[in-house]
Amino acid sequence: MSARALRITLIVLxxxxxxVASYLTYxxxxxxxxxxxAGGNCLKxxxxxxxxxxxxxxxxxxxxxxxxxxxxLLAPENETTRFATVAFTVVGxxxxxxxxxxxxxSIHAICEWCASSAAxxxxxxxxxxxxxxxxxxxxxxxxxxxxPTEAEGSEPAAPLGAAHS
Amino acid sequence: MSGSAEGDEEDxxxxxxxxxxxxxxxxxxxxxxxxxxxxxxxxxxxxVVVVVVVVIxxxxxxxxxxxxxxxxxxQKETNQxxxxxxxxxxxIQQNGNVLGDPKAPVTLQYFGDLECPICxxxxxxxxxxxxxxxxxTGKLKIEYRSLETATREPxxxxxxxxxxxxxxxxxxxxxxxxxxxxxxxxxNTGYVTESxxxxxxxxxxxxxxxxxxxERSDTxxxxxxxxxxxxxxxxxxxxTPSFLIGKTGGAMKKLEYSSLTDPSSFNSAIxxxxxx
Numbered sequence: 406m407s408a409r410a411l412r413i414t415l416i417v418l419x420x421x422x423x424x425v426a427s428y429l430t431y432x433x434x435x436x437x438x439x440x441x442x443a444g445g446n447c448l449k450x451x452x453x454x455x456x457x458x459x460x461x462x463x464x465x466x467x468x469x470x471x472x473x474x475x476x477x478l479l480a481p482e483n484e485t486t487r488f489a490t491v492a493f494t495v496v497g498x499x500x501x502x503x504x505x506x507x508x509x510x511s512i513h514a515i516c517e518w519c520a521s522s523a524a525x526x527x528x529x530x531x532x533x534x535x536x537x538x539x540x541x542x543x544x545x546x547x548x549x550x551x552x553p554t555e556a557e558g559s560e561p562a563a564p565l566g567a568a569h570s
Numbered sequence: 571m572s573g574s575a576e577g578d579e580e581d582x583x584x585x586x587x588x589x590x591x592x593x594x595x596x597x598x599x600x601x602x603x604x605x606x607x608x609x610x611x612x613x614x615x616x617x618v619v620v621v622v623v624v625v626i627x628x629x630x631x632x633x634x635x636x637x638x639x640x641x642x643x644x645q646k647e648t649n650q651x652x653x654x655x656x657x658x659x660x661x662i663q664q665n666g667n668v669l670g671d672p673k674a675p676v677t678l679q680y681f682g683d684l685e686c687p688i689c690x691x692x693x694x695x696x697x698x699x700x701x702x703x704x705x706x707t708g709k710l711k712i713e714y715r716s717l718e719t720a721t722r723e724p725x726x727x728x729x730x731x732x733x734x735x736x737x738x739x740x741x742x743x744x745x746x747x748x749x750x751x752x753x754x755x756x757x758n759t760g761y762v763t764e765s766x767x768x769x770x771x772x773x774x775x776x777x778x779x780x781x782x783x784x785e786r787s788d789t790x791x792x793x794x795x796x797x798x799x800x801x802x803x804x805x806x807x808x809x810t811p812s813f814l815i816g817k818t819g820g821a822m823k824k825l826e827y828s829s830l831t832d833p834s835s836f837n838s839a840i841x842x843x844x845x846x
Contacts, residue, residue, distance in 0.1 A: 446808075446809055448827070448828070448829075448830075449688050449809060449830075455633065458629065458633070488611075488614060491615060491618070492618045495615075495618050495619055495622050496618075496622050496625075498622075499622035499623065499625070499626045500626070502626065503626045503629055503630060506630070507633075510757065510758060511687060511757055512687070512688060513686065513688075513719045513720050513809060513810075514688070514809045534615060537611060537615065538608065538611050538612070538615070540607065540611065
């Protein structure tokens with residue numbers, strides 16, 4: 406997968422996650438019943454004591470998380486922004502894992518909106534980690550392949566990401 | 571001539587060898603550099619993962635300890651809880667698992683698990699208002715029914731639900747149930763022990779403990795718990811709290827609620843049934 410295709414995939418997934426988190430935040434503040442095929446399970450999750458963390462609705466925390474991830478993806482791609490994306494998605498994945506644990510073992514109800522957000526976050530984290538670790542080449546002066554003339558007697562091209570690390 | 575050609579060939583070969591060696595060195599250096607970068611990235615990723623794991627464990631511990639605060643830690647707190655429960659259900663007619671006038675025109679069936687924290691949210695949230703507005707005025711009666719969700723051990727579930735039903739034999743089920751939810755412990759901590767149940771029973775004002783203890787072995791109560799589970803299954807209930815509502819003696823239908831703390835969904839369902 407090319408760097409561009411990977412970035413677009415990440416952006417699309419983040420926008421979907423952003424939509425889910427926005428809907429859950431709207432449901433939380435408007436007090437309406439979420440559209441849910443699993444009976445009242447979404448409501449149980451949304452109205453449980455675990456739906457807030459330190460007084461902040463977890464749906465809003467998720468929304469902020471997706472906005473931050475999207476910002477890191479829309480920023481010019483370099484080692485730092487790739488690291489930022491993976492760091493934010495790892496945080497998001499950890500938070501989703503905590504919420505899924507609470508759904509399964511404390512609330513005993515699975516909200517499909519929350520589950521879909523957790524699934525999106527998991528895929529986002531895997532893709533972002535892959536993107537960061539492989540360090541796809543960005544055509545900049547420092548990293549482009551030198552011409553045979555340039556290579557002759559010159560220092561080896563700086564490895565990707567060397568400037569950052 | 572031939573000597574010069576040989577010299578040229580030799581130079582060329584030497585130059586080629588030099589270039590080859592340089593290329594190999596370059597490849598090696600690049601590979602080492604790439605490997606160093608990969609190690610750095612893995613380390614950075616590892617640090618992030620460790621930090622996130624520490625934070626999540628911290629959140630888990632913090633949220634678990636905050637939800638443990640149901641169990642009163644002092645006699646004063648216990649007395650306050652008992653007084654609160656007595657003022658809510660005291661003076662209301664009780665019969666077995668039913669709270670309210672047996673002739674009340676509307677019946678609400680509440681399917682719950684005593685260890686379920688969401689049931690606690692409802693019991694401490696919307697329920698007091700429903701009791702005040704509808705049960706105390708004789709328009710509604712509420713039946714408490716059992717459905718295992720949060721309790722992990724079926725035997726523990728049966729024991730605790732039967733303990734509540736045994737209090738119902740002395741028309742004290744609702745005191746027992748309310749106290750259980752008020753003092754509910756953290757899930758999966760095994761807090762529901764014999765001494766915990768005994769402690770709750772002792773808090774129920776006027777409960778004859780000897781009679782309660784002997785009635786806990788009544789097989790009819792265990793069958794009642796099983797029957798409730800079957801009724802819940804027939805209605806497609808998989809979570810608690812779940813509710814059925816209807817005219818007393820008539821057909822019951824599922825009650826869809828929009829909040830466990832705001833009683834408006836319950837109020838409008840009751841109002842509709844009273845008008846019908």
